[in-house]
Amino acid sequence: AQSVSQHNHHVILSEAASLELGCNYSYGGTVNLFWYVQYPGQHLQLLLKYFSGDPLVKGIKGFEAEFIKSKFSFNLRKPSVQWSDTAEYFCAVSTYSSASKIIFGSGTRLSIRP
Amino acid sequence: GAGVSQSPSNKVTEKGKDVELRCDPISGHTALYWYRQSLGQGLEFLIYFQGNSAPDKSGLPSDRFSAERTGGSVSTLTIQRTQQEDSAVYLCASSLGTSGGVPETQYFGPGTRLLVL
Numbered sequence: 683a684q685s686v687s688q689h690n691h692h693v694i695l696s697e698a699a700s701l702e703l704g705c706n707y708s709y710g711g712t713v714n715l716f717w718y719v720q721y722p723g724q725h726l727q728l729l730l731k732y733f734s735g736d737p738l739v740k741g742i743k744g745f746e747a748e749f750i751k752s753k754f755s756f757n758l759r760k761p762s763v764q765w766s767d768t769a770e771y772f773c774a775v776s777t778y779s780s781a782s783k784i785i786f787g788s789g790t791r792l793s794i795r796p
Numbered sequence: 797g798a799g800v801s802q803s804p805s806n807k808v809t810e811k812g813k814d815v816e817l818r819c820d821p822i823s824g825h826t827a828l829y830w831y832r833q834s835l836g837q838g839l840e841f842l843i844y845f846q847g848n849s850a851p852d853k854s855g856l857p858s859d860r861f862s863a864e865r866t867g868g869s870v871s872t873l874t875i876q877r878t879q880q881e882d883s884a885v886y887l888c889a890s891s892l893g894t895s896g897g898v899p900e901t902q903y904f905g906p907g908t909r910l911l912v913l
Binding site (some may be wrong): 686688712714725726727728731733772774776778779780781782783784785786787788789 | 799800827829831837838839840841844846851852855887889893894897898899901902903904905906
């Protein structure tokens with residue numbers, strides 16, 4: 683069965699710093715990959731997703747993620763964070779054969795100092 | 797239209813009682829998902845429905861948990877004989893389903909916060 687690891691539990695950055703949140707998955711076959719975000723007091727929402735094609739995926743609010751198949755990774759990046767990026771970020775994976783079973787990581791809490 | 801709604805928003809119950817959690821998906825969404833988020837944990841997959849069928853129930857933690865969906869719309873998650881470890885936020889999401897092995901975007905509800913005393 684597939685699983686997802688997010689090794690950074692809590693990341694604290696200053697505004698304008700660059701961000702990279704790690705995500706590794708375990709599954710040898712074709713995968714669908716996602717990053718979701720939950721802003722304080724709001725619902726979970728999709729940031730970006732990868733299914734196929736260009737491994738560098740761009741999402742909303744200036745976020746991007748790169749799928750590196752050889753490393754089983756799908757790290758989230760943003761060149762310059764803002765205070766409004768304070769949120770919890772979840773990486774998720776599903777397999778091609780069981781696409782609707784989307785497994786989430788434990789999440790990374792991002793705190794931005796103004 | 798409206799987003800995914802869940803009721804109740806908060807539920808406090810005593811150990812051993814049964815609870816029912818409700819999810820109203822976005823109109824037209826054929827897929828519906830239940831997750832559990834315990835304090836400090838990620839989202840734990842419980843079950844998903846395609847229409848009224850649940851192809852994968854492997855995430856349900858025990859036989860005290862069950863779920864059903866009727867009319868391809870509303871879903872109910874039932875927890876029988878609740879235990880303190882059932883305390884968590886139960887999240888529901890819906891989507892247009894999958895297409896060629898690729899899931900459509902999930903839209904999440906606000907969750908039901910369950911506290912078992």
